[in-house]
Amino acid sequence: MVDKIVIENLCIDYGGVHALKNVNLCVKEHEILGVIGPANSGKTSFLRALNRLNDLDISSRLSGSIRLNGKEINREMDVEEVRKKVTMVFALPIPLPMSIFDNVAYGPRRHGIRDRKQLAEIVEKSLKEAFLWDEVKDRLASSGMKLSGGQQQRLCIARTLAVEPEVILYDEPCSGLDPISTAKVEDAMRELKSRYTQILVTNNVKQAARVGDRVAFFLMGELVEIGEAHQLFTSPKDQRTNDYLTGRFG
Amino acid sequence: MKIRAKPHFSVSTQTQQKIAFTLLGIASSLVVVPVIVIFAILIQKGWPAINWQFLTTMPRMGMRAGGIFPAIMGTLYLVGGTIVVALPLGVLAAIYLVEYARRNFLTRMIEVAIVNLAGVPSVVYGLFGMGLFVIYLKMGVSIVAGALTLAIMILPVIITSTKEALQSVPRSFREASLALGVSKWQTIRYVVLPNALPGILTGTILGISRAAGETAPILFTVAAFYLPRLPKSIFDQCMALPYHLYVLSTQVPNVKPALQYGTALVLVGMVFLLNLVAILVRSHIRSRKQW
Numbered sequence: 118m119v120d121k122i123v124i125e126n127l128c129i130d131y132g133g134v135h136a137l138k139n140v141n142l143c144v145k146e147h148e149i150l151g152v153i154g155p156a157n158s159g160k161t162s163f164l165r166a167l168n169r170l171n172d173l174d175i176s177s178r179l180s181g182s183i184r185l186n187g188k189e190i191n192r193e194m195d196v197e198e199v200r201k202k203v204t205m206v207f208a209l210p211i212p213l214p215m216s217i218f219d220n221v222a223y224g225p226r227r228h229g230i231r232d233r234k235q236l237a238e239i240v241e242k243s244l245k246e247a248f249l250w251d252e253v254k255d256r257l258a259s260s261g262m263k264l265s266g267g268q269q270q271r272l273c274i275a276r277t278l279a280v281e282p283e284v285i286l287y288d289e290p291c292s293g294l295d296p297i298s299t300a301k302v303e304d305a306m307r308e309l310k311s312r313y314t315q316i317l318v319t320n321n322v323k324q325a326a327r328v329g330d331r332v333a334f335f336l337m338g339e340l341v342e343i344g345e346a347h348q349l350f351t352s353p354k355d356q357r358t359n360d361y362l363t364g365r366f367g
Numbered sequence: 368m369k370i371r372a373k374p375h376f377s378v379s380t381q382t383q384q385k386i387a388f389t390l391l392g393i394a395s396s397l398v399v400v401p402v403i404v405i406f407a408i409l410i411q412k413g414w415p416a417i418n419w420q421f422l423t424t425m426p427r428m429g430m431r432a433g434g435i436f437p438a439i440m441g442t443l444y445l446v447g448g449t450i451v452v453a454l455p456l457g458v459l460a461a462i463y464l465v466e467y468a469r470r471n472f473l474t475r476m477i478e479v480a481i482v483n484l485a486g487v488p489s490v491v492y493g494l495f496g497m498g499l500f501v502i503y504l505k506m507g508v509s510i511v512a513g514a515l516t517l518a519i520m521i522l523p524v525i526i527t528s529t530k531e532a533l534q535s536v537p538r539s540f541r542e543a544s545l546a547l548g549v550s551k552w553q554t555i556r557y558v559v560l561p562n563a564l565p566g567i568l569t570g571t572i573l574g575i576s577r578a579a580g581e582t583a584p585i586l587f588t589v590a591a592f593y594l595p596r597l598p599k600s601i602f603d604q605c606m607a608l609p610y611h612l613y614v615l616s617t618q619v620p621n622v623k624p625a626l627q628y629g630t631a632l633v634l635v636g637m638v639f640l641l642n643l644v645a646i647l648v649r650s651h652i653r654s655r656k657q658w
């Protein structure tokens with residue numbers, strides 16, 4: 118498979134706190150890369166660097182290179198272009214305070230699509246891809262905030278899909294959800310595999326095993342190990358990975 | 368010991384709570400009392416003077432008879448002009464300060480200036496407006512000069528409340544929008560501002576009340592002592608309710624008290640109505656927002 122994102126010597130620090138140290142890794146096209154690690158290991162910092170949300174943090178310093186389709190995202194691309202191609206689903210579902218329809222249509226509208234029919238098509242397609250269409254098709258005009266937590270998270274995924282990204286980042290997307298909602302979100306991710314590259318940060322090692330093709334293990338800002346999910350979970354190469362997986366720390 | 372200590376403790380907190388509630392209740396009633404008394408007196412003494420003619424005709428006989436129509440219209444023009452100038456300027460300034468400006472010496476100076484501007488006595492605004500707009504910029508004693516002076520006076524209120532409203536929009540909303548590749552300005556325009564609107568309206572309400580009620584800033588910049596006609600353009604002088612009230616009460620002998628109270632009642636009623644409109648708009652917006 119083609120390398121979608123190539124990361125070399127990525128370091129991030131926040132005024133002296135080193136959140137990431139010399140990370141090198143490749144994300145392959147159309148894979149789901151699981152990212153696991155204990156708290157404060159730099160997983161969120163890693164994701165936010167990939168769509169340049171860390172630009173918003175004045176204290177953050179980044180060095181190294183991140184290439185998307187061969188282009189360096191900090192030096193050779195506009196920030197909006199990066200974020201449109203690499204979008205993010207956050208830990209807590211954040212529907213915008215508007216209707217379900219408007220939530221999904223928000224991105225396309227801002228990117229210049231005005232035609233009502235075209236918007237309606239995008240909304241329907243995105244909601245279907247996120248496994249939410251059947252549950253909301255009769256109440257598209259009601260507020261996105263009135264949905265359940267799991268529905269809200271799938272709404273956020275649909276909103277993301279509507280801008281036709283190439284890469285979707287998830288930062289612990291199921292941390293606030295019950296098992297059934299979690300299963301639905303995971304189903305959506307698996308379904309999206311054929312067309313999108315996805316990176317899933319999760320606190321739940323089992324979830325990484327369930328949906329990840331490959332898994333990366335971060336510890337205190339370092340990438341300790343990356344490998345096929347099956348291999349990493351059954352025979353980790355690094356002792357620290359083994360310790361984490363067997364629950365000896367973290 | 369533990370068993371005995373617990374009920375004793377809870378009784379005393381309940382008493383404390385009762386005392387605190389009583390004190391708080393008294394304090395808040397004390398706030399309400401003057402408002403009610405003022406309204407009661409105004410209505411009792413001013414209501415008899417109010418009729419259609421009083422509201423819609425020119426003053427006559429050196430203001431001892433006739434209506435207050437030009438003063439009502441003058442105040443409406445002034446409030447309108449003030450809002451047209453101060454609202455966009457204040458909102459844009461607040462957006463710049465909250466969303467764009469780096470925290471540095473300059474922005475801190477601006478913030479200190481805004482706080483101090485809020486504390487400047489209104490007569491100083493009047494003199495400043497006369498110096499700058501009336502004389503230096505040669506606008507003359509005119510509605511523009513008066514509205515600009517009032518606008519500068521209420522800018523701090525609008526900037527401060529808009530800033531607070533912008534800051535209260537959760538950061539997560541902005542990030543959700545930015546993460547889709549939506550530009551910063553569009554995020555402000557389509558996510559931040561709509562959600563800050565109720566707070567901005569609160570500032571506008573306060574601004575309107577102040578602009579409508581102040582006498583000193585319009586004294587040297589726009590207000591006409593006695594002008595029984597409507598202004599011809601925005602470069603004309605006009606009468607205004609607060610100044611008219613001052614004139615009736617102190618400058619003209621032998622005015623029937625009912626006229627004075629009637630004018631005061633109209634002024635208070637107008638501010639009340641303007642506020643009511645803004646409050647209704649605000650609660651309409653709030654009812655649509657669900658977080």
Ligand SMILES: Nc1ncnc2c1ncn2[C@@H]1O[C@H](COP(=O)(O)OP(=O)(O)OP(=O)(O)O)[C@@H](O)[C@H]1O
Pocket residue numbers: 131134135136154155156157158159160161162163174176320
């Ligand atoms: N905005 C910030 N300013 C300062 N320090 C930060 C900031 N964001 C993260 N850090 C620090 O960087 C380190 C890595 O944090 P990060 O949020 O990336 O970890 P994480 O793996 O996502 O943790 P968690 O599992 O708790 O979400 C931590 O030590 C954290 O305190």
Ligand SMILES: [Mg+2]
Pocket residue numbers: 160161162288
């Ligand atoms: Mg995190």
